Amino acid sequence: MKEDPKVRPWKTLESETAFPEPWMRIRKDKVQLPSGRVVDDYFVWDNPPIAHVAAMTPEGKIVMARQYRHAVGEILLVFPAGGIDPGEEPEAAARRELEEETGYTTDQPLVHIGSFATYETKLSGRHDVFFAPGARQKGKRVKDDQEETEVLLLSLEELAAEFAGTKFCSSSAVTDYHLLRNHLAQSV
Amino acid sequence: MKEDPKVRPWKTLESETAFPEPWMRIRKDKVQLPSGRVVDDYFVWDNPPIAHVAAMTPEGKIVMARQYRHAVGEILLVFPAGGIDPGEEPEAAARRELEEETGYTTDQPLVHIGSFATYETKLSGRHDVFFAPGARQKGKRVKDDQEETEVLLLSLEELAAEFAGTKFCSSSAVTDYHLLRNHLAQSV
Numbered sequence: 134m135k136e137d138p139k140v141r142p143w144k145t146l147e148s149e150t151a152f153p154e155p156w157m158r159i160r161k162d163k164v165q166l167p168s169g170r171v172v173d174d175y176f177v178w179d180n181p182p183i184a185h186v187a188a189m190t191p192e193g194k195i196v197m198a199r200q201y202r203h204a205v206g207e208i209l210l211v212f213p214a215g216g217i218d219p220g221e222e223p224e225a226a227a228r229r230e231l232e233e234e235t236g237y238t239t240d241q242p243l244v245h246i247g248s249f250a251t252y253e254t255k256l257s258g259r260h261d262v263f264f265a266p267g268a269r270q271k272g273k274r275v276k277d278d279q280e281e282t283e284v285l286l287l288s289l290e291e292l293a294a295e296f297a298g299t300k301f302c303s304s305s306a307v308t309d310y311h312l313l314r315n316h317l318a319q320s321v
Numbered sequence: 322m323k324e325d326p327k328v329r330p331w332k333t334l335e336s337e338t339a340f341p342e343p344w345m346r347i348r349k350d351k352v353q354l355p356s357g358r359v360v361d362d363y364f365v366w367d368n369p370p371i372a373h374v375a376a377m378t379p380e381g382k383i384v385m386a387r388q389y390r391h392a393v394g395e396i397l398l399v400f401p402a403g404g405i406d407p408g409e410e411p412e413a414a415a416r417r418e419l420e421e422e423t424g425y426t427t428d429q430p431l432v433h434i435g436s437f438a439t440y441e442t443k444l445s446g447r448h449d450v451f452f453a454p455g456a457r458q459k460g461k462r463v464k465d466d467q468e469e470t471e472v473l474l475l476s477l478e479e480l481a482a483e484f485a486g487t488k489f490c491s492s493s494a495v496t497d498y499h500l501l502r503n504h505l506a507q508s509v
Contacts, residue, residue: 140387140396140471152340157347157364157443159340164391168466176345177392178366180440201330202441203352204365208328209441247487249495251440252368253390253397255345260492278356283328297503299435304448304496307437311495315485 141167151176160257180258181216184226185305187246187313188213188237188268194286195313196237196268201281202303209302210285210295212309214260223261231265232272235284241267247312251305260305262312289317329355339364348445368446369404372414373493375434375501376401376425376456382474383501384425384456389469390491397490398473398483400497402448411449419453420460423472429455435500439493448493450500477505 144165151174152159160177188196201208215230217223224243232238243263250259274282287295296302296310332353340347348365376384389396403418405411412431420426431451438447462470475483484490484498 140389140469142389142394142396143391151342152347154339154347154362154364156362157366159342159345159347162391166466167469170466172467174342174344175391176342178345180443199328201328202438203331203350203363204443204445205438205441205447206330207438207441208330209438245487247490249490249492250390250393250395250397251492252444253393253395253491253493255368255392256440257392259393259489278354278358279360281328281355296499299433299500299503301447302435302437302496303441304437304439304492305441307496307499308490308492311484311499312487315487 143167146171176255178256180256182223182258183214183260183305184217184223184230185212185214185260185262185309186227186231186243186265187262187309188231188235188239188265190237190268190286194288195292196231196235197285197287197292198234199283199285207301209306211303211306214305214309217261224263227261227263227265231268233275233277234280234282236270236272236274237268238272239265239267239269241265244316246316247308249305249308249312260308262309264313264316331355334359364443366444368444370411370446371402371448372405372411372418373400373402373448373450373497374415374419374431374453375450375497376419376423376427376453378425378456378474382476383480384419384423385473385475385480386422387471387473395489397494399491399494400450402493402497405449412451415449415451415453419456421463421465422468422470424458424460424462425456426460427453427455427457429453432504434504435496437493437496437500448496450497452501452504
């Protein structure tokens with residue numbers, strides 16, 4: 134294999150808000166690349182951190198959601214997830230989103246099973262993923278007309294089939310699924 | 322399982338450019354939700370479509386890249402990938418990105434193994450993923466100081482180990498890996 138120089142981080146020389154909308158705050162960074170070249174306008178969306186939850190019922194079913202995604206114009210299968218409020222613990226956000234979107238809750242502790250980036254060149258927000266065992270439908274769903282949800286209970290086999298083909302899918306959902314399978318494989 | 326209403330798409334009533342930067346063009350949509358409520362300012366980043374490539378050498382190694390990702394400030398393991406130019410076929414973009422980033426090419430046809438969204442509530446660009454068998458280092462790498470690359474040749478076992486833990490990762494890379502494993506499992 135050809136020898137490569139180590140990959141080096143960039144230096145941020147200046148940073149300012151370029152587009153101040155609360156739901157899509159865009160930052161403009163002046164950065165210095167490892168080559169020495171200065172780029173005056175590297176844009177980053179400071180999107181919110183997100184908590185995801187893979188909740189399993191005592192019967193071994195996973196609590197999934199089908200939701201409309203406006204930017205791509207598709208209804209997609211996803212794990213319950215949502216923005217972490219300022220000052221909120223990621224685990225608390227995962228519990229809250231699970232109950233709000235699906236009506237499911239659990240009395241058991243959640244397990245942190247991984248974290249990931251989406252479109253990591255331009256989006257700064259991190260995603261934390263939790264496993265929620267012992268999920269039961271005892272909470273109340275919060276009606277959110279921006280997030281009309283069809284709740285599905287899928288076995289691991291059904292979930293594997295959903296993600297087995299070449300059908301257009303959410304990379305966050307695939308990553309949640311991958312982390313869930315990793316966790317369950319290590320727990321056996 | 323509780324019966325849910327079907328999930329319905331939104332209607333876009335108006336759409337305009339809210340932030341015209343070529344590298345981060347933000348669109349403001351006026352949308353009508355299924356509830357009838359109108360939201361005046363739903364922002365979408367019309368990010369470019371992206372081609373990804375999982376290239377395998379005749380020895381069964383996968384051609385991977387380590388690159389710095391400024392928005393998250395991390396060096397991450399990813400599959401070669403990049404924006405599809407206007408009018409360019411996704412497969413041609415995958416070949417071009419593979420050669421530019423890693424110096425690898427193949428004489429064999431590429432196989433489309435899946436497509437996905439990233440942050441699909443707010444990003445409109447689709448990602449197409451290709452499998453490139455018979456990859457050999459015979460092209461020349463294009464030096465891009467915004468994308469300093471360390472090229473790694475990893476066996477499937479090494480790749481599985483990279484994505485087996487809870488280490489912070491790229492959801493696009495995990496999804497590429499998932500689609501590669503799906504494809505190889507079906508090809509046996």
